Amino acid sequence: MSYHWNWGILLAQEPGGTGTYLHYLIVGLGWTLATALAAWVIALVLGSFIGTLRTTGNRWIVRLGNGYVELFRNIPLLVQMFLWYFVVPELLPVRLGDAIKQMPPPWGSYVPAVLCLALYTSVRVAEQVKAGIQSLPRGQTFAGTAMGLTQLQAYRYVILPQAFRIILPPLTSEFMNIIKNSSVALTIGLMELTGRARAMQEFSFQVFEAFAAATVIYILTTLVVVLGMRWLERAVRVPGLIAASGAAQAAH
Amino acid sequence: MPDAMISIRNLSKWYGAFQVLTDCSTQIAKGEVVVVCGPSGSGKSTLIKCVNGLEAFQKGEVVVDGISVGGPKTDLPKLRSRVGMVFQHFELFPHMSVIRNLTLAQEKVLHRSPKDANEKGMKLLERVGLAAHSGKFPAQLSGGQQQRVAIARALSMDPIAMLFDEPTSALDPEMINEVLDVMVALAKDGMTMMVVTHEMGFARKVAHRVIFMDQGQIVEDCSKDEFFGKPRSERAQLFLSKILQH
Numbered sequence: 232m233s234y235h236w237n238w239g240i241l242l243a244q245e246p247g248g249t250g251t252y253l254h255y256l257i258v259g260l261g262w263t264l265a266t267a268l269a270a271w272v273i274a275l276v277l278g279s280f281i282g283t284l285r286t287t288g289n290r291w292i293v294r295l296g297n298g299y300v301e302l303f304r305n306i307p308l309l310v311q312m313f314l315w316y317f318v319v320p321e322l323l324p325v326r327l328g329d330a331i332k333q334m335p336p337p338w339g340s341y342v343p344a345v346l347c348l349a350l351y352t353s354v355r356v357a358e359q360v361k362a363g364i365q366s367l368p369r370g371q372t373f374a375g376t377a378m379g380l381t382q383l384q385a386y387r388y389v390i391l392p393q394a395f396r397i398i399l400p401p402l403t404s405e406f407m408n409i410i411k412n413s414s415v416a417l418t419i420g421l422m423e424l425t426g427r428a429r430a431m432q433e434f435s436f437q438v439f440e441a442f443a444a445a446t447v448i449y450i451l452t453t454l455v456v457v458l459g460m461r462w463l464e465r466a467v468r469v470p471g472l473i474a475a476s477g478a479a480q481a482a483h
Numbered sequence: 484m485p486d487a488m489i490s491i492r493n494l495s496k497w498y499g500a501f502q503v504l505t506d507c508s509t510q511i512a513k514g515e516v517v518v519v520c521g522p523s524g525s526g527k528s529t530l531i532k533c534v535n536g537l538e539a540f541q542k543g544e545v546v547v548d549g550i551s552v553g554g555p556k557t558d559l560p561k562l563r564s565r566v567g568m569v570f571q572h573f574e575l576f577p578h579m580s581v582i583r584n585l586t587l588a589q590e591k592v593l594h595r596s597p598k599d600a601n602e603k604g605m606k607l608l609e610r611v612g613l614a615a616h617s618g619k620f621p622a623q624l625s626g627g628q629q630q631r632v633a634i635a636r637a638l639s640m641d642p643i644a645m646l647f648d649e650p651t652s653a654l655d656p657e658m659i660n661e662v663l664d665v666m667v668a669l670a671k672d673g674m675t676m677m678v679v680t681h682e683m684g685f686a687r688k689v690a691h692r693v694i695f696m697d698q699g700q701i702v703e704d705c706s707k708d709e710f711f712g713k714p715r716s717e718r719a720q721l722f723l724s725k726i727l728q729h
Contacts, residue, residue, distance in 0.1 A: 373537050374574035378588035378640060379564025388587055392578050469578045471622025 240437045241444060252431050253444070259427035260448050262337065266344050266423060267410040273349035274409065278356025283386060285357065286364045296357070303354040308415055311351055315343035316419040337421055344416035352409050359401050363394030396467055403460040407453045424448060487546075488513045488644050488675045489534055494543035496529060496699075503529050504540065505699045511644075516676045518686040518707075521696035522722060527679040528571075530696065531646045534677065535566045548643055564592045567637030571649040573629040575621035581608065581632050582617040585639045593640065600639075607635040611665050627658030634665055644675035651682055681726060687711060695719040 241253040249255060285296040303311070320328040334342065367390060375385035395402075417426035428445035432438040489511040496504040504526050511517050519527045532538040533545055536552045536559045545552040550562055575584050585604035589595045595603070608614040611631040613624075621629050630650055637645060647666065651659045663685050670676055670689035680686070686693055686707060693710035695703035695718075702716045710719070 368572065368574070370570055370572055370574040371576070373532075374568075374570060374576070376560070377535055377537060377563055377566075377568040378636070379560045379592035380588060381560050384591055388591065389576055393576075396578065469622070470620045471577075 234439065236439070237437055238440055240435050240440050243435070245431065246434050252435065252441075255431065256424060256427050256441075256444055256448060259422060259424035259445075260452065262341075262421060262423040263410065263413050263425075264452070266341060266348065266416060266421065267413045269345045270348035270352060270413070271406060271409050273345070274352035274356050274405075277349065278353040279360050279391070281353065282357035282360025283364065283391070285361045287382070300354040300357055303350050304358075308347075308351055308412055309418065312344065312347045312415050312419055315347040316340070319343070340416060340419045340421035343419060344413065344421050348409055348412055348416075351412070352405060355405055355408075356402070359398045359405070360394060363398040364390055366397055367393055396469065399460065399464050399467075403457065406460065407456055410453060410456065411449065486513050487511065488515070488548055489677065490544075490546040491530070491534070492544045492546075494530070494533060494540055494545060496526075496533065496538065496540040496542075503699050504533070507543070507696075507699075507701050509694060509701060509704050511675060511677055513675055514673045515691045516670045516674075516678065516689050517692045517694060518690040519677065519679045519694045519696060520681060520683075520686070520722070521702075524698075525696040526699040527696050528648050531648055531677055531679055534646055535563045535568060537563075537568075560592065564588065564640055565643050567640060567642035567645040569630070569633050569637055569645065569647045569650045571652050573621070573626070573633045573653070575629055575633055575636070577621050579620075580617065581613070581619055581621065581624070584621070584632060585636050588636075589639050603639055604635075607638050608632070610638075611635045612661075625658060626654045627661045630654065630658075630662045631665055634662070634669070638669075644677070645669065647676065647678040647680065649679050649681075651680065683711075683723075683727060695722065697722075 241256075242251050244250070245252045245255045247255070249258070281296050281299055284292050285300075287293065306314075320331045322328075323331070331342070332339070371389055371393070372385055375389040376382065380388065413423055414425035416423055417429065420426075422430065424445055428441045431441040435441070487510040491507055491509050494504055494507040495502065507526075507530060509517075519530065521527050529538055533540050534547065534552065536545075536557075540553060547562060547566060551557055552559075552562065575581075576587070579587065582601065582604050585607060586597065586600035589600035589603060590597060605614060605617060608617055611634060613628055613631055613635070616624060616628065616632075621632065624632065634650075650666070651662050654662065659682070663682060666676075666678070666685065667689050678685070678690075690707045693703065693705065693707055694701055695710070695716070697716075697718045703710060703719045705715075711723075
């Protein structure tokens with residue numbers, strides 16, 4: 232293979248005149264994070280809400296929640312991205328649809344990308360929240376309501392704080408997934424990190440350098456997430472909780 | 484009994500087609516201590532969980548301090564806040580410190596100020612001999628200590644009656660007495676208590692009445708002396724002979 236290696240390309244000016252290729256990629260990382268973080272906030276809130284509803288025992292609410300989860304879980308992420316970008320604006324009232332289609336770049340890609348990633352991830356969060364809640368002994372709800380807490384208060388003060396501690400490790404994975412999945416947004420024209428690595432390759436023909444740089448930037452970013460979540464796990468750790476719940480299970 | 488604190492009338496409950504409670508009736512007067520015993524699966528726990536509406540029932544009536552538990556307009560959270568409950572597996576909130584376990588419902592349900600709730604909580608922890616552990620988490624305490632905290636937590640709401648659902652069954656033998664001591668003291672203070680337990684020593688010491696259940700029915704409902712003297716039903720005699728043999 233006769234490949235002309237040129238790591239110096241990262242410090243060369245990109246043709247758009249905004250600065251070096253490295254700077255160009257870093258701005259891409261900015262869009263990756265802006266997309267992933269906004270989607271993550273929505274996914275956490277929506278997913279927690281739906282996951283909790285699915286444990287309330289109300290038959291119709293549970294069915295509605297299950298339907299929502301199955302809908303967004305069973306369609307590939309790429310297809311959902313296209314649905315949000317190409318199909319949803321056509322289904323909306325004409326004026327609203329037109330307004331969405333006429334949003335200037337990058338917002339015309341950014342908004343559908345955030346919505347797509349948020350809903351796609353929310354059902355995965357919902358599954359985990361549900362599993363976390365169901366892993367708690369039923370007696371905890373009894374104990375809360377027996378003291379006069381309403382169901383809402385029992386969830387707020389007793390059930391959810393425990394459930395979230397239990398599902399922190401899988402939530403870390405979801406957080407990393409949403410960052411990585413945001414690369415799919417390049418297909419609807421969002422110039423995030425992967426999109427810019429591809430553009431760099433097309434401008435400069437240095438395919439290895441472009442994607443090697445993107446890879447390193449992704450790894451460093453997710454590493455920060457891992458370390459941050461580990462710190463969070465330590466910060467909210469309850470003395471003896473994991474060991475105690477294990478012992479309680481054994482005693483049952 | 485006009486001054487009945489807890490009144491259960493013709494209570495029946497089904498899980499699907501399976502009947503767990505059949506036509507149970509009894510009354511518990513203010514200040515009375517009633518022990519509910521019987522073989523496992525006889526419906527004891529279900530019966531006392533009906534008293535504060537933790538279990539729904541399909542037929543009959545439960546009235547606590549004049550308020551119908553199953554009534555369509557009953558404010559169940561409010562009613563429950565006035566009836567203390569202690570569980571077999573303690574069910575302390577593991578993510579909260581011991582003192583927070585005692586103050587949470589005081590603040591959120593009774594709307595006491597954090598300062599008042601804290602004072603009340605510390606007073607009760609002192610009463611059960613655990614004030615020194617107020618800052619610990621439940622998992623750092625022994626089973627007996629956890630159950631004493633659970634009793635203090637129930638008392639923090641100033642309940643008009645206390646329900647105990649096998650409070651010593653999950654404890655190591657050497658920890659049973661420290662919990663029973665707290666319960667005996669409570670009974671002597673005149674608390675209205677309904678206690679599901681197999682601790683016949685406790686029943687002999689402080690119970691006024693004993694209810695014996697079998698297969699979802701109240702088979703015996705008589706004074707302690709009658710029960711330990713000569714229970715009328717064969718089933719209760721058999722039960723007593725089995726658990727008192729050793």
